Amino acid sequence: MSKVVQYLQTPAFRKNLIAAFVAIICLFLAVYVGLKIYTKHDESIAVPKIKGLHINAAIQALEDAGLEYQIDSVYQMDAKPGLVIEQDPEQGFHVKSGRTIYLTIITQVAPEVSFPNIKDKTLIEATAILKNHNLKIGDTSYVADIARDIVLDAQFAGQSIRNGRMIPKGSRIDLVLGNGLGANEVEIPNLVGLPLNEAKFALTGAGLGLGTVTYDPNVTDTTTAVISAQSPGIEKGLTSLGAKIDVTLSLTAPTPTTGTSGGTTTPKPQGNPTPANPPAAKPAAPAKTTTNNPPAKATNTTPPAGQKKENKSNSLGF
Numbered sequence: 086m087s088k089v090v091q092y093l094q095t096p097a098f099r100k101n102l103i104a105a106f107v108a109i110i111c112l113f114l115a116v117y118v119g120l121k122i123y124t125k126h127d128e129s130i131a132v133p134k135i136k137g138l139h140i141n142a143a144i145q146a147l148e149d150a151g152l153e154y155q156i157d158s159v160y161q162m163d164a165k166p167g168l169v170i171e172q173d174p175e176q177g178f179h180v181k182s183g184r185t186i187y188l189t190i191i192t193q194v195a196p197e198v199s200f201p202n203i204k205d206k207t208l209i210e211a212t213a214i215l216k217n218h219n220l221k222i223g224d225t226s227y228v229a230d231i232a233r234d235i236v237l238d239a240q241f242a243g244q245s246i247r248n249g250r251m252i253p254k255g256s257r258i259d260l261v262l263g264n265g266l267g268a269n270e271v272e273i274p275n276l277v278g279l280p281l282n283e284a285k286f287a288l289t290g291a292g293l294g295l296g297t298v299t300y301d302p303n304v305t306d307t308t309t310a311v312i313s314a315q316s317p318g319i320e321k322g323l324t325s326l327g328a329k330i331d332v333t334l335s336l337t338a339p340t341p342t343t344g345t346s347g348g349t350t351t352p353k354p355q356g357n358p359t360p361a362n363p364p365a366a367k368p369a370a371p372a373k374t375t376t377n378n379p380p381a382k383a384t385n386t387t388p389p390a391g392q393k394k395e396n397k398s399n400s401l402g403f
Contacts, residue, residue, distance in 0.1 A: 128181065129179035129181065130152065130180055131178070132178045133147070134176040135147065135169050135172045136170065138168075139168060139169070140167045140168075140188070143169045147186055154185065154186045154188055155185055155186070155187050157189050158191070158192040159191065160254060161191055162195075162219050165191060166192065166194075167191060167193050169189070171188070172187070173187040174186065195253035196253070197253055197254070198219060198220070199250070200246055200250045200258075201214050201218050203215065203260075204238070206235070207236075208234045208235075208262060211236045211239075211260065218254075220256055223257035223260075227262050229263075229264060229325065230263030230264065231263065231326070233262075234265070235262060236262060237261045237262065239258055240261070246258070270325055270326065271324065271325075272322065273319050274288065275319045276312045276315045277312055277339075278312065279312050280311055281310070281334060288330055292326045293327065293329070295332070296329030296331040298332055299333045301336065303336050304336060310335060311334065312334060313333050313337070313339055314332070314333040316331040
């Protein structure tokens with residue numbers, strides 16, 4: 086123990102102790118300064134606003150600020166492709182130079198989905214199906230078909246699209262629908278002069294429907310009223326199958342407008358007065374006045390009876 090105490094009191098120990106302290110201090114200073122240099126202490130950069138910029142402009146801003154970046158992408162149907170929608174850290178946050186900024190952008194290539202089957206579906210059903218598949222309805226056009234608002238064809242980029250085809254999400258699909266009128270045309274029947282129940286029967290037989298019924302102010306009993314006008318009229322010729330015909334009911338049908346029905350209505354006024362029969366009756370009177378010609382009367386009227394009477398008189402005379 087005395088030797089240790091004696092050694093601690095020697096100048097060599099004191100020199101070694103001082104050298105150890107100096108070495109420790111130098112090591113601490115080196116580590117401290119090195120860490121400040123490595124961590125860039127008291128040096129910070131405010132993160133610029135990247136959210137809302139296009140990815141190209143965002144990358145340029147980060148490079149100018151001496152920051153790194155890492156990009157992740159998502160898809161949103163109504164957002165502009167390439168748009169930065171998220172950034173971490175947020176704008177104004179102070180970071181060291183070279184710090185990585187995490188960006189979330191809208192992908193420029195939309196993922197694809199399988200086109201669903203919407204043919205022969207109603208417009209409401211097709212709209213719901215397309216929405217569930219992240220698709221949009223573009224233009225709608227109508228063609229002549231007896232089915233109303235039924236999807237007859239679906240088109241993508243101007244071409245008919247088949248079921249199961251892969252198309253990008255958010256694509257617009259054009260629909261071709263039926264107008265409910267049908268592709269065939271029928272002749273418009275003449276309803277003028279007909280009662281309402283007969284007109285309905287005629288329209289049903291022609292594949293048409295009854296539209297608006299307008300009543301004349303003088304009509305008090307619809308059972309005795311007849312159709313005085315129709316729209317469209319027979320002058321139009323043809324109309325689409327299933328079209329509606331508007332009619333007007335009056336007490337009597339107007340004679341000037343009964344084009345084809347005049348043949349059926351004109352005999353009635355001519356049959357009542359019968360002024361044309363007297364000329365046929367007058368020639369019959371001279372036939373009766375010519376009774377002085379017995380041969381003509383005997384031959385034309387009842388010759389057998391006359392002959393029998395003459396024979397009987399002759400037999401009595403003899």
